Amino acid sequence: xxxxxxxxxxxxxxxxxxxxxxxxxxxxxxxxxxxxxxxxxxxxxxxxxxxxxxxxxxxxxxxxxxxxxxxxxxxxxxxxxxxxxxxxxxxxxxxxxxxxxxxxxxxxxxxxxxxxxxxxxxxxxxxx
Numbered sequence: 001x002x003x004x005x006x007x008x009x010x011x012x013x014x015x016x017x018x019x020x021x022x023x024x025x026x027x028x029x030x031x032x033x034x035x036x037x038x039x040x041x042x043x044x045x046x047x048x049x050x051x052x053x054x055x056x057x058x059x060x061x062x063x064x065x066x067x068x069x070x071x072x073x074x075x076x077x078x079x080x081x082x083x084x085x086x087x088x089x090x091x092x093x094x095x096x097x098x099x100x101x102x103x104x105x106x107x108x109x110x111x112x113x114x115x116x117x118x119x120x121x122x123x124x125x126x127x128x
Contacts, residue, residue, distance in 0.1 A: 006073065009071070010071065010081075029097065030046075032045045040065050040066060067118070069115075074104050074108055076101065077098050077099070078095060081093070081094055
């Protein structure tokens with residue numbers, strides 16, 4: 001099977017995250033909530049309070065327009081996507097870890113459906 005450059009970048013990025021997490025035993029990353037729509041991927045970074053997660057006390061919100069997401073993929077409990085900066089000629093790979101593989105499958109399916117709806121809306125707009 002021929003791998004694309006996107007596959008290579010995503011797998012390399014996931015490997016880097018795995019390497020950091022192995023080297024820094026106390027590194028936990030950040031908890032976040034993913035919202036998927038047919039226009040964007042939005043991540044709400046949560047804070048931990050008394051051992052639980054509180055989305056109402058969100059540290060930050062990050063969104064990526066689907067038109068700027070160039071590739072997405074997964075490996076084990078990780079998924080990643082590559083996004084283009086909206087105004088600069090820059091690209092970044094964003095890596096996330098889920099609790100289990102079934103969540104990754106749901107995330108990947110949701111993003112796939114969002115892209116499908118985005119492309120349908122875009123094609124209808126272009127035909128008008």
